[in-house]
Amino acid sequence: MNWTLALPEILLAVSGLVLLLAGVIPKRDTTFPITMGTLGALLVAAVLVMATPDGQAFGNQFVSDSFSRFAKVLILLGAASGLMLALDWNVRQGIARFEFPILVLFSTIGMLVMVSASDLITLYLGLELLSLSLYVIAAFDRDNARSAEAGLKYFVLGALASGLYLYGASLTYGFSGSTNFAAVASAVSTTEGISLGLIVGVTFVIAALAFKISAVPFHMWTPDVYEGAPTPVTAFFASAPKVAAVSLLVRVLADPFADLAEQWQGVIWLASLGSMLLGSFAAIRQQNIKRLMAYSSIGHIGYALMGLAVATDVGLRGVMLYMAIYLVMNAGVFAVLVSMRRQGKSLERVEDLAGLGRTDPGMAAAMTVFMFSMAGIPPLAGFFSKLYVFLAAVQEGFWVLATVGVLTSVVGAYYYLRIIKVMYFDNPAGALDQRPAAVSMVLAGAGLFNVLFFLFPAPIVAAAAAAVAALAG
Amino acid sequence: MNAAGFPLLSLLTFLPLAGVVAILCIRGDEATVASNSRWTALWTSLIVFVLSLILWFQFDSSVVAPQFVENLNWLPDFGVNYHMGVDGISVLFVLLSTLLTPICILASWEAVQTRVREYMIAFLVLETMMVGMFCALDLIIFYVFFEGVLIPMFLIIGIWGGQRRVYAAFKFFLYTLLGSVLMLLAILALWYNAGSTDMAVLVQKAVPSSWQYWMFLAFFASFAVKVPMWPVHTWLPDAHVEAPTAGSVILAGVLLKMGGYGFLRFSIPLFPEASQFFAPMMFALSVVAVIYTSMIAFAQQDMKKLIAYSSVAHMGVVTVGLFTFNQQGISGAIFTMLAHGVVSGALFLCVGVVYDRLHTREIARYGGVAKVMPSYALVFMLFTMASVALPGTANFPGEFLVITGAWKSNGWVALGTGMGMILGAAYMLWLYRRVVFSRITRDEVRGLLDLSPREIAIFAPLIVLTLWMGIYPSSFTHVWEASVAALIERHEAALAVPRVAGL
Numbered sequence: 001m002n003w004t005l006a007l008p009e010i011l012l013a014v015s016g017l018v019l020l021l022a023g024v025i026p027k028r029d030t031t032f033p034i035t036m037g038t039l040g041a042l043l044v045a046a047v048l049v050m051a052t053p054d055g056q057a058f059g060n061q062f063v064s065d066s067f068s069r070f071a072k073v074l075i076l077l078g079a080a081s082g083l084m085l086a087l088d089w090n091v092r093q094g095i096a097r098f099e100f101p102i103l104v105l106f107s108t109i110g111m112l113v114m115v116s117a118s119d120l121i122t123l124y125l126g127l128e129l130l131s132l133s134l135y136v137i138a139a140f141d142r143d144n145a146r147s148a149e150a151g152l153k154y155f156v157l158g159a160l161a162s163g164l165y166l167y168g169a170s171l172t173y174g175f176s177g178s179t180n181f182a183a184v185a186s187a188v189s190t191t192e193g194i195s196l197g198l199i200v201g202v203t204f205v206i207a208a209l210a211f212k213i214s215a216v217p218f219h220m221w222t223p224d225v226y227e228g229a230p231t232p233v234t235a236f237f238a239s240a241p242k243v244a245a246v247s248l249l250v251r252v253l254a255d256p257f258a259d260l261a262e263q264w265q266g267v268i269w270l271a272s273l274g275s276m277l278l279g280s281f282a283a284i285r286q287q288n289i290k291r292l293m294a295y296s297s298i299g300h301i302g303y304a305l306m307g308l309a310v311a312t313d314v315g316l317r318g319v320m321l322y323m324a325i326y327l328v329m330n331a332g333v334f335a336v337l338v339s340m341r342r343q344g345k346s347l348e349r350v351e352d353l354a355g356l357g358r359t360d361p362g363m364a365a366a367m368t369v370f371m372f373s374m375a376g377i378p379p380l381a382g383f384f385s386k387l388y389v390f391l392a393a394v395q396e397g398f399w400v401l402a403t404v405g406v407l408t409s410v411v412g413a414y415y416y417l418r419i420i421k422v423m424y425f426d427n428p429a430g431a432l433d434q435r436p437a438a439v440s441m442v443l444a445g446a447g448l449f450n451v452l453f454f455l456f457p458a459p460i461v462a463a464a465a466a467a468v469a470a471l472a473g
Numbered sequence: 474m475n476a477a478g479f480p481l482l483s484l485l486t487f488l489p490l491a492g493v494v495a496i497l498c499i500r501g502d503e504a505t506v507a508s509n510s511r512w513t514a515l516w517t518s519l520i521v522f523v524l525s526l527i528l529w530f531q532f533d534s535s536v537v538a539p540q541f542v543e544n545l546n547w548l549p550d551f552g553v554n555y556h557m558g559v560d561g562i563s564v565l566f567v568l569l570s571t572l573l574t575p576i577c578i579l580a581s582w583e584a585v586q587t588r589v590r591e592y593m594i595a596f597l598v599l600e601t602m603m604v605g606m607f608c609a610l611d612l613i614i615f616y617v618f619f620e621g622v623l624i625p626m627f628l629i630i631g632i633w634g635g636q637r638r639v640y641a642a643f644k645f646f647l648y649t650l651l652g653s654v655l656m657l658l659a660i661l662a663l664w665y666n667a668g669s670t671d672m673a674v675l676v677q678k679a680v681p682s683s684w685q686y687w688m689f690l691a692f693f694a695s696f697a698v699k700v701p702m703w704p705v706h707t708w709l710p711d712a713h714v715e716a717p718t719a720g721s722v723i724l725a726g727v728l729l730k731m732g733g734y735g736f737l738r739f740s741i742p743l744f745p746e747a748s749q750f751f752a753p754m755m756f757a758l759s760v761v762a763v764i765y766t767s768m769i770a771f772a773q774q775d776m777k778k779l780i781a782y783s784s785v786a787h788m789g790v791v792t793v794g795l796f797t798f799n800q801q802g803i804s805g806a807i808f809t810m811l812a813h814g815v816v817s818g819a820l821f822l823c824v825g826v827v828y829d830r831l832h833t834r835e836i837a838r839y840g841g842v843a844k845v846m847p848s849y850a851l852v853f854m855l856f857t858m859a860s861v862a863l864p865g866t867a868n869f870p871g872e873f874l875v876i877t878g879a880w881k882s883n884g885w886v887a888l889g890t891g892m893g894m895i896l897g898a899a900y901m902l903w904l905y906r907r908v909v910f911s912r913i914t915r916d917e918v919r920g921l922l923d924l925s926p927r928e929i930a931i932f933a934p935l936i937v938l939t940l941w942m943g944i945y946p947s948s949f950t951h952v953w954e955a956s957v958a959a960l961i962e963r964h965e966a967a968l969a970v971p972r973v974a975g976l
Contacts, residue, residue: 152638368628378621379651383620406658407654421631421639425631425632461551
C-alpha cells in the first residue's frame with residue numbers, strides 16, 4: 001500500500017490537530033501564530049504535492065496524477081491567499097479566533113481528498129469535510145445575523161446537495177456494480193452497461209456538484225451566502241472550493257463516465273448556457289459588490305463549463321486553465337474588497353469605491369486590471385482563459401455556446417466597466433483605511449500575474465494540458 | 474540589420490512601455506510628478522518616432538513580402554506565433570502612429586492638468602497597442618493589440634473627457650467590443666480551418682466558400698464599427714465630442730484607420746469570394762455614409778461634432794476605394810487614410826487651440842477669430858482646404874484616385890463619392906467662415922491670443938506633411954504600390970479558381 005501518495009493530506013491533517021492543541025493551551029490570543037503555522041503547513045503541503053509521484057493508493061480509492069497535482073497546487077494557493085486576506089480583516093472586525101485558520105485547513109484537506117478521489121466514497125468523504133468546514137466559517141461572524149443566515153442557508157442547501165450526490169452515487173453503484181472509478185468506467189464502456197438508472201445517477205451527481213460550483217440552475221444560494229458571509233470567507237468560497245469542485249466534476253465526468261459523454265454533455269451544455277446568461281444579466285443591477293461578484297462567479301463558471309461541455313482534451317484543458325486564471329483574478333478582486341474599510345467600518349457597496357483612482361491610485365489601478373481581465377479584454381490574463389474555452393467550442397462546432405459566450409462577455413463588460421467608472425470617473429467619497437501588508441502582497445501578486453501573463457503563457461497552458469492528459473490515459 | 478538581425482518592430486512596440494515604467498517610478502509632489510511625466514512621455518515618444526524613421530529609410534518598397542520580420546513561438550500548442558513584420562501597406566501606418574503620439578502629448582501639455590501621470594501612461598500604452606497592431610502578422614496577436622486599444626481609450630475619454638464623458642466612454646467601449654468578439658469567433662474558425670492563425674499560412678489555405686460569407690460578416694461587424702460605417706457610426710460623434718483634444722486626434726488619426734486597415738489586410742485577402750459578393754453592400758453603405766453624414770455635418774452647432782461627421786464621410790470614401798479591387802481604388806484608399814490621419818488630426822488640434830482659450834466648441838460663440846489670431850486663421854485655413862481635398866493638399870490625391878478607381882467599377886458609386894466631396898467643401902467652408910471670418914460680436918473673442926510657440930511646433934510637422942502629400946504624392950504611393958499590386962493579383966487568382974471549377 002503506497003500511503004506516501006497521500007503525504008500532503010496526512011501532513012495537513014496532523015498539523016491541523018497539532019495547531020488546534022497549540023491554539024487552545026495558551027491563555028492569550030493565538031490567532032496570529034496559528035495562522036502563520038497554517039500558512040506554513042499549506043506551503044509545505046504544496047511542495048510535497050509537487051514531489052508526489054503518479055500512482056494509486058488505499059485499494060485504488062486514492063489517485064495521484066498530474067491532474068490532481070495541478071488542481072491541488074491551485075487549491076493550496078487559493079487557501080493561502082484566503083488566509084492572508086482574512087488575517088487583518090478578522091482582527092478589525094473583532095472576530096479573530098484561532099479556529100478560523102484551522103477550519104480553512106480542514107476544508108483544504110477535504111478539497112485535496114476530493115480531487116484525488118478515484119472512488120465515489122472517497123469523493124464523498126472529501127466533499128463532506130469541505131462542506132462542513134465551510135458551513136461553519138460562513139457563519140463565523142456569529143453575532144451578525146446575516147452571517148448566521150448565510151451559514152444556515154448554505155448548510156440547508158448544501159445538505160440537500162449531499163443528499164442528491166448520495167442518491168446519484170447509490171444509483172451508480174447499483175447499476176454498475178462498483179463505486180470505484182475504474183470499475184464504473186469499464187462497466188460504462190459497453191453499450192449494455194449504459195442503463196437508464198446509470199444516466200439518472202450521473203445526472204444526480206452532476207446536480208450535486210453543480211450546487212458546489214453554483215452553476216445555473218443550482219445557483220440560488222450563491223448571492224445570499226456571498227453577501228452574508230464575512231468578506232474574506234467569501235473570497236475563500238469563490239476561489240479554492242470552486243477550483244476543487246470544478247476539477248472534481250471534470251474528473252468524474254471525464255474518467256468514470258467518459259463513455260456517457262453523449263448523455264451528460266447536454267446537461268453541462270445547458271448549465272453552461274444558463275450560467276453565462278444569468279451571470280451577466282443578473283449582475284447589472286447589483287449595488288452590493290459582493291453580490292455582484294457572486295453573479296460574476298456564476299458567469300465565470302458558465303464559461304469554464306463550456307470547455308467541459310465540449311468534452312475533448314482541448315476543452316478540458318480550457319476548463320483547468322480557466323480555473324487557474326480565475327483563481328488569481330478572484331484573489332485580486334477580493335483583496336480590494338477586504339480593503340474597503342473607512343474609519344474602521346467595512347463597506348460593501350459599489351459606490352463606496354468612488355474616486356479610488358484619486359485616493360489610492362495603486363489599488364485602483366490593480367482593480368482596473370482585474371476588472372478588464374474579468375471582462376476578458378486582451379492582453380490581460382482573463383482574455384486567454386476565455387480564448388482557450390472558445391477555441392475548444394469552435395473546434396467542435398458548439399456555435400451556440402460560443403456565440404452566446406462572446407455576447408454575454410460584452411454584457412459582462414458593462415458591469416465590470418461600471419466599477420472602473422465609479423473608481424475613476426466619480427468624485428472621491430473619502431480615503432479608505434490603510435490596507436495591511438498581506439493584502440497588498442496578494443494585490444500586487446495577482447496584478448502582476450494578470451498583466452504579465454501574456455508574455456509567457458506557454459508554461460501554464462502546457463501544465464493544464466499535461467493535467468488533462470492524465471485523465472484520458 | 475534590416476532582416477531578422479535586430480528586433481526593431483518589437484522595440485518600437487514595447488519601448489513606450491519602458492516609458493510607462495519610468496513614469497511609474499517618478500516620486501515627489503504633484504507638480505514634479507506632472508512635469509516629469511510629461512517630459513518622460515514626450516522623450517519616449519520622440520525616440521520611438523526617430524526609431525520608426527529607420528523603418529521608412531530601410532524599407533525596400535520593391536519587396537512584397539513583409540520586412541523586419543520577427544517570428545517567435547508564443548502559444549506553440551495552439552499554432553500562434555509572435556509574428557511581426559511590415560509590408561508596404563502597414564509601414565506608413567506605423568509611422569502615422571508614432572508621429573501622432575508625440576504631437577498628442579505636446580497638445581495635452583497645458584490642457585491636461587489633472588492626473589497627468591495616468592494620462593501620459595494611457596497614451597504610451599495606447600502607442601504600444603497601435604504600433605503592435607499595425608505590425609502584427611498573426612491574427613491572435615493582431616486581436617490582442619486591436620482590443621487592447623480599448624483599455625487606454627476608455628480611460629482617456631472617461632477621465633479627461635467633457636460633460637457626457639461617461640456615456641461616451643461606455644458607448645465607445647461596448648460598441649467596439651461587441652463587434653470585436655464576433656471577429657474573435659471567426660478568427661477561431663479560421664484557426665480551426667488552417668491549424669494556425671499566422672497570416673502567411675492562412676492566405677495559402679483557402680477558406681471554404683460556404684464559410685466565407687459568415688466569416689466576412691463577423692470581421693465586418695468588427696471593422697465596420699471601427700471605420701465607422703453607416704449605420705454603426707453613432708458612437709463616433711459622441712466619443713469625439715467628449716474626448717479630450719489629444720484623444721480625438723488619436724481616435725480620428727489612427728483608431729479609425731484600424732477598420733480600413735483591417736478590411737484591407739484581413740477581410741479582402743482571406744475571403745476573396747465573400748469580399749466580391751459583399752462589395753455592392755459596402756459600396757451602398759459607403760455612399761450613404763458619404764452623403765448622409767455630410768448633410769448631418771451641416772446641421773452641427775459643435776465644431777468637434779462637425780469634424781467627427783466629416784470623418785465618417787471621409788472613411789466612406791476609403792471603404793469605397795478598398796472594395797473597387799483595382800490599383801487606383803486601393804491605393805487611393807490607403808492614401809486617403811493616411812491623409813485623413815494627418816488632416817483630421819490637425820483639425821481637431823485646431824479646435825483644441827480655441828477650446829483651450831474659450832472652453833467652448835460651439836460655433837456660434839466664435840466669429841472674427843482671424844482679426845485677433847491671424848496665424849491661427851492661416852493654419853486652420855490650410856487644413857480646411859486639405860479637408861475639402863483642394864489640389865496640392867494631402868486629401869486630393871487619395872480622393873481623386875478613389876474616384877478614378879470607383880469609376881472603373883461602377884459609375885454611380887463614383888458619382889456618389891464625388892457628391893460627398895462637394896458637400897464636404899460646402900460644410901467645411903461654412904464652418905471656417907462662421908468661426909474665422911465675419912465681424913467679432915463677442916468680447917471674449919477679442920481677447921484671444923494667437924498661437925504660442927508650442928502650438929506652432931505642434932502644427933509645423935503636420936503642415937509640412939499636408940503639403941508634401943499633396944504636392945509630391947508619389948513619394949508615398951511608391952511605398953505600397955508593389956504590395957497592393959500583389960494583393961490584387963492574389964485576389965483575382967483566388968476568384969479565378971472557383972470560376973474555372975464552375976465551368
